[in-house]
Amino acid sequence: MGAWILLTGLWACGDDTTTTTAGTDSGTTATTPVDDTGTVTDTGPACDRAGAAPDGSETLSWDDDVGGASIEGTTWAYGADELRDIRLNEAVRFELEHPAQVHAFSVKWAHVPDDPDHMLTAGLFHDFGHNGFDFWAADPIFEDAVCASEIGDDGWVTYVLDEPHTVDQPGLVYVAHQRPGSETPAFEMDQTYLDDGDCGSFDECHSSVNGPDLESSVYYNGITYPIPYDYMVRLHVSYTQTDPGPVTFELHDGITLSSRIAWGDYNADGWDDVMVNGVRLWHNNGDGTFTDVTGDADLGVISGDGGVWGDYDNDGCLDYFAQADSYSRADVLLQNDCDGTFTDVTERSGITDLQDYNDCDDPDNNVHAPTAASAWLDVDGDGLLDLYMANMICWGNERSYKDLFFLNNGDGTFTDATADADFSNLRLAARGAAPADADGDGDVDLFVNNYRLHENLYFENLGDGTVDESADTAGVGGHRANLIYFGHTIGAVWGDLDGDLDLDLIAANLAHPRFFDFSDKTQVLLNDGTGDFTDSAGDWETPLENPTGLRYQETHSVPVLSDVDNDGALDLGITAVYDGRPTDFYWGNGDGTFTLDVYTAGFDDYTNGWGAAAADYDNDGDTDWGTSGGLFENVLDDDAKGSWFSVKAVGDVLSNREALGATVWIESGSQTWVRHVSGGNGQGCQDSSYLHFGLGDGIAEIDRIVVAFPGSGTVAFDGPWDVDQRVWVYESGPSATGWAP
Numbered sequence: 001m002g003a004w005i006l007l008t009g010l011w012a013c014g015d016d017t018t019t020t021t022a023g024t025d026s027g028t029t030a031t032t033p034v035d036d037t038g039t040v041t042d043t044g045p046a047c048d049r050a051g052a053a054p055d056g057s058e059t060l061s062w063d064d065d066v067g068g069a070s071i072e073g074t075t076w077a078y079g080a081d082e083l084r085d086i087r088l089n090e091a092v093r094f095e096l097e098h099p100a101q102v103h104a105f106s107v108k109w110a111h112v113p114d115d116p117d118h119m120l121t122a123g124l125f126h127d128f129g130h131n132g133f134d135f136w137a138a139d140p141i142f143e144d145a146v147c148a149s150e151i152g153d154d155g156w157v158t159y160v161l162d163e164p165h166t167v168d169q170p171g172l173v174y175v176a177h178q179r180p181g182s183e184t185p186a187f188e189m190d191q192t193y194l195d196d197g198d199c200g201s202f203d204e205c206h207s208s209v210n211g212p213d214l215e216s217s218v219y220y221n222g223i224t225y226p227i228p229y230d231y232m233v234r235l236h237v238s239y240t241q242t243d244p245g246p247v248t249f250e251l252h253d254g255i256t257l258s259s260r261i262a263w264g265d266y267n268a269d270g271w272d273d274v275m276v277n278g279v280r281l282w283h284n285n286g287d288g289t290f291t292d293v294t295g296d297a298d299l300g301v302i303s304g305d306g307g308v309w310g311d312y313d314n315d316g317c318l319d320y321f322a323q324a325d326s327y328s329r330a331d332v333l334l335q336n337d338c339d340g341t342f343t344d345v346t347e348r349s350g351i352t353d354l355q356d357y358n359d360c361d362d363p364d365n366n367v368h369a370p371t372a373a374s375a376w377l378d379v380d381g382d383g384l385l386d387l388y389m390a391n392m393i394c395w396g397n398e399r400s401y402k403d404l405f406f407l408n409n410g411d412g413t414f415t416d417a418t419a420d421a422d423f424s425n426l427r428l429a430a431r432g433a434a435p436a437d438a439d440g441d442g443d444v445d446l447f448v449n450n451y452r453l454h455e456n457l458y459f460e461n462l463g464d465g466t467v468d469e470s471a472d473t474a475g476v477g478g479h480r481a482n483l484i485y486f487g488h489t490i491g492a493v494w495g496d497l498d499g500d501l502d503l504d505l506i507a508a509n510l511a512h513p514r515f516f517d518f519s520d521k522t523q524v525l526l527n528d529g530t531g532d533f534t535d536s537a538g539d540w541e542t543p544l545e546n547p548t549g550l551r552y553q554e555t556h557s558v559p560v561l562s563d564v565d566n567d568g569a570l571d572l573g574i575t576a577v578y579d580g581r582p583t584d585f586y587w588g589n590g591d592g593t594f595t596l597d598v599y600t601a602g603f604d605d606y607t608n609g610w611g612a613a614a615a616d617y618d619n620d621g622d623t624d625w626g627t628s629g630g631l632f633e634n635v636l637d638d639d640a641k642g643s644w645f646s647v648k649a650v651g652d653v654l655s656n657r658e659a660l661g662a663t664v665w666i667e668s669g670s671q672t673w674v675r676h677v678s679g680g681n682g683q684g685c686q687d688s689s690y691l692h693f694g695l696g697d698g699i700a701e702i703d704r705i706v707v708a709f710p711g712s713g714t715v716a717f718d719g720p721w722d723v724d725q726r727v728w729v730y731e732s733g734p735s736a737t738g739w740a741p
Contacts, residue, residue, distance in 0.1 A: 047117065047147035051160035053104045053236035060094050060237060062206045062230040063190040067155070069229075070110035070186040071179075071209065078214050078223065089210040090187045091125070091135050091176035092231040098239040099599060101164035102141075105175045108155045108232035109148075110188040116149035120177075120185055122159060127172035128543055129554035130581055133199075133208035133226045134513045135174035136543055141165050155188075158236075166240075169598050175233045187231040199226035202580020202607075207231045219514040246640075247602035248564060248585070249625065249632035255282055255290040259610035260306020260373075261626040262686035263617070266318045266336060270726075270740035272615040272688050274626055279304040279322050279332075288618030288633075298341045303329055306611070306684045310376030310385045311336075312408055314657040321351075321387060323374045323684060327366035330354075331374075331389065335412075350413045351406050353389060358401060358427075360394035369401040370394075375680030376660050377435035377444045379421060380465035381711035384408035385656045385679075388423075390430035390448055400427040403448065422466045428454040434681040436494040436503050437663050437708065438474075439531030444661035444679075444710050447476060449489035449507060453519070455480075456489055456507065460531060475533040476505060478520045487511065487520025490577070491558030491611075491682040495570045496674045498592035501665065502527040503676060506559040508574050513554060516543070522556045522574065524548045526592050536592055549594040550574075555581050558682040562614035562623035563588075563694030564634060566642040568673065573601075573625060575609025583609045583627070602632065613681070615688035616646070619739050621724055623692050642696040646726035647705060648689065648741075649677060653731045655709035664691055667704040695723060705729055 053059065071090065076083045107122055123143030128134040142161045151157045167173065179186050189207075199205035205226040212222040258277035266273050271284040279302045282290040294300055304322030312319050317336035324331050333349045334342040346352075353369040360366035369391040376385040386408050391401035402425055407417035419425065429452040438445045443461040450456050455477045459467035471477030478486030488510040497504040505525040512519065521540040525533040536548055543552035557575040564571040569590035575583045585601035586594035598604075606629035614623045621644045622634040645666060649659035660679040665672055675691040701720040708714045709731050717729045721737065728736045 047149055049144060050146040050150035050157050051104065052158055053106070053160075054238075057103050057236040057238050059234050061234040062092065063232045063234075064192045064230070066191050067108055067110075067188040067232045068191060069189045071189075072111055072182065072186060076209075078211060081211070081214065083209055083211060085182045086211055087178065087180055087213055089137065089176055089178045089212060090207070090231065091133070091174045091210065092187070092207045092233045093127070093132055093135075093172050093174050094235040095172055096167050096170050096237065098170060099241045100167045100237045100239045102161065102167065102173060102235065102237050103164050104158050104160040104236040106156050106158040106234045106236070107175070108188040109151065109157070110186045111183060112148050112151070112185050116147060118148040118185075119145040120148060120157065121145040122175060122177040124161065124165065125174040125176050126544055127174065129513045129552055130172060130576070131513065131554045131578075132172070132202050132580055133205070134210075134224050135176050137176070139542065139544060141173070169596055170604070173235070175235060187233060189229040189231055192229065194228040194230070197228035199228060202578070204228075220516045223514070241599075244600045246635070246637055247600055248634065248636050249602035250635045251602075251629075252624075252631040252633045255631050257626050257628060257630055258306065259628045260684040261611045261613045261628075262306060262308055262320075263613055263615040263626065263688040264309030264318045264320070264686065265690070266309070266320070267340060268316065268318075268741060270738070271619060272617050272690065274615075274617070275307065275309070275320060277305050279307070284617060288620075293340070296340065298343070299334070302332055302334065302344065304332055308374050308376055308680045308684075308686045309658070310660055310679060311657040312376070312385045312387075313412060314383070316657055318658065321374050321376070323371035323389065324368065325370045325372050325392060327360045327362070327368055327370055327394065330368055331371050345412065348412060350415065351387065353391065353404060355401065358394055358397070358399050361396045366394070369404070372430060373432045373680065373684035375433035375435050375446065377446060377679045378656055378661060378710045379405070379444065379461060379467065380407070381443055381463070382410070383651065383654045383656055383711050384410050385658075385660060387414065388433050388435070388446060388448075390433040390684075392431065393429040393452060400429045400452070400454070402427055403430055420466075422468065423459060424457055424469050428457070431490050432492055432681070432683050434492045434494060435661055435679045436676045437661065437710070438494070438503055438505075438527060440502060440529060440663075442708055442710070442713065445531070447492055447505060449492045450486075451488050451490065453485050453488065455486045474531055475535065476507070476525055479518075479539070481518035485518055489520070490556070491685070493559045493561050493681045494676055495561040497524065497570060497588065498526055499569070499590050500529065501672055501674045502529045503663070503674070504592070505533065506561065506572065508556040508559045510555050510557070510577070511552075516540075521552055522550055522559075524550065524592060548592065549586065549589070549596065551584065551596055553581065553584065556584075557610055558612045558685065560612040560614050560625055560682065560687075562625070562687075562692060564623060565636055565640060566622060566644045566694030566696070568642065568694050568696040573612060575612050575627065576607070577610060578608055580607050581609075582607050583629075606630075611683055611685045613685040613687050614692075616690065616692055642694055643699050643723040644695060645693045645702055645721075645723050647675070647691045647693070648726060648728045649691070649707050649709070650728060650730045650741075651709055651712065654712035655731050656711070658689055659707070659709060659731075660689070661710040663708040665706045666693055666702050667706070668695070668699050668702050671699070690726065699723055702727075705735070707731075
């Protein structure tokens with residue numbers, strides 16, 4: 001979220017003094033609500049603009065109703081600049097829990113000149129990134145000035161909007177103003193020192209100050225600090241809806257997930273199980289409930305930070321690679337013994353992340369490259385799954401690690417073929433690896449998303465066991481600025497977003513408001529069918545509107561795609577990291593754009609989200625989402641969902657048994673849909689290999705299934721099949737129906 005910068009000062013209120021520390025440096029907003037003198041050029045009729053909150057409105061406030069102090073009573077400073085002496089935005093956020101109309105706001109002012117005609121300017125502003133303390137100053141929702149003479153006997157003055165401002169989705173709005181310097185009007189503060197005063201949590205502090213001229217040559221118009229007192233500012237709203245009604249997802253009791261989630265049917269009974277950090281294995285009981293079988297599976301002594309499922313030995317039983325996002329712990333390869341237990345075969349396999357070029361300032365212990373994510377993919381098309389390890393960073397010395405690629409030898413061993421296959425030897429802060437046949441040529445390519453303003457990588461599979469890193473030419477490397485800056489991409493996921501039957505890419509980026517002008521925001525990368533991509537989200541000129549329908553959040557983390565309502569279009573969730581940051585949910589429109597709907601999604605209590613992955617874990621014909629906040633069951637009403645179809649591809653000739661990396665199309669009349677089998681995505685997560693297709697209304701049967709098996713070629717399966725069932729298709733030609741194989 002940014003560096004912690006100390007603001008020391010003396011809080012003066014009566015005879016009490018307190019030393020205080022302000023919160024997190026965020027950078028901030030773009031323009032000035034008023035000019036440097038505080039002058040408003042068009043105030044309308046003099047001294048008759050104040051009003052009253054409408055009857056029946058609800059008043060939102062944070063203050064303790066006891067004021068008496070302001071910024072003038074502090075010695076808060078940034079370097080040599082005391083904040084009370086510089087041009088400063090003062091703001092307070094309000095959290096709208098339901099769709100609402102904003103009617104008015106009230107302010108208690110301090111340091112008002114002894115001039116009844118002095119104009120006091122304040123406004124209502126949009127949120128800027130949902131960090132809790134930045135507002136978007138460039139485009140006020142409403143801004144006005146009232147005369148000092150209109151301040152009531154109780155010290156309050158109310159600003160009434162010309163027209164109520166409608167807020168369709170819950171979220172944040174701000175009341176703010178700008179003071180040009182000392183001895184000018186300021187928002188009055190209350191006298192309650194909030195918690196520890198460091199504003200370390202989202203809920204601790206609600207007000208902030210921004211110096212738009214502080215470090216403005218570096219940051220996007222300055223620096224913002226939360227402050228440990230509340231401004232005497234109140235918002236008057238009426239909620240237009242207080243109950244979302246039926247929600248889309250409900251939290252499923254009885255299972256605990258983590259920051260990395262991998263769905264896989266390890267016992268091949270037709271029901272998805274799930275592995276999470278720990279290592280911890282949750283067995284699906286065949287009815288949508290789960291039992292922790294970590295000990296029974298002989299995994300109790302294994303340590304790992306998530307991982308990916310893949311049948312590397314093609315025996316029909318899913319094995320698991322447990323990655324260790326650690327400097328001192330090794331990654332582990334777990335062979336499935338096909339009896340519900342696993343054996344650690346790491347030493348025999350030859351897979352290792354030992355390195356000697358970055359001791360992370362501790363040569364005695366820090367000898368492993370921290371593996372933040374991994375992926376199974378068959379690079380050389382020999383029917384054997386190879387392994388890519390996305391390695392992260394040493395946070396102590398800010399130096400990154402090389403990624404590794406291990407080639408499957410077919411005898412249970414692997415060879416480090418990173419250089420031989422032409423994978424990059426750059427030391428980048430990798431957070432995710434997402435394989436898919438992006439260019440549609442029958443072999444599996446790989447997108448690697450990197451953090452710390454490092455470029456993302458795209459390895460095009462050349463079909464001869466080597467790859468070509470071509471992120472820039474493919475359009476997925478990230479936006480360059482000054483030749484060095486890209487983004488903080490935490491997670492990525494493939495899916496056909498615009499219905500043109502190729503695989504597009506969502507790359508979720510953390511992008512601080514203070515670097516809003518150049519850093520990558522979340523990207524919607526549309527494929528032209530040949531592996532060339534265009535970011536339809538564009539440059540995000542403002543956080544308020546985007547052609548894709550996405551909203552700007554500072555800490556977007558991991559995207560997940562699935563057709564939640566079975567209408568034929570992929571829907572999108574994006575988690576957001578850090579305390580208080582909500583998960584976004586969007587309905588896919590089928591054309592590469594999305595419609596935000598957080599109110600009815602059911603994620604209202606799910607914040608600080610990391611990993612996410614999709615599976616129909618209860619086999620009821622709709623996709624559910626596993627997240628770091630828990631397992632969310634899709635409970636959308638049946639009358640709000642269309643028909644569906646499930647496909648399980650099995651490689652039993654030349655392709656890998658789990659068909660990881662396969663692309664699958666289904667056809668009904670003139671309509672076609674496409675999905676792919678995930679060998680890894682997100683921030684070290686994995687979607688189910690049981691592919692779910694939403695069909696919409698009016699589809700009664702599927703005529704044809706076409707599978708591009710990696711390393712094998714395309715196999716067509718002729719139907720017809722009734723909808724609302726699972727069909728198994730085998731590379732050797734036969735097909736079967738039913739939940740189980």
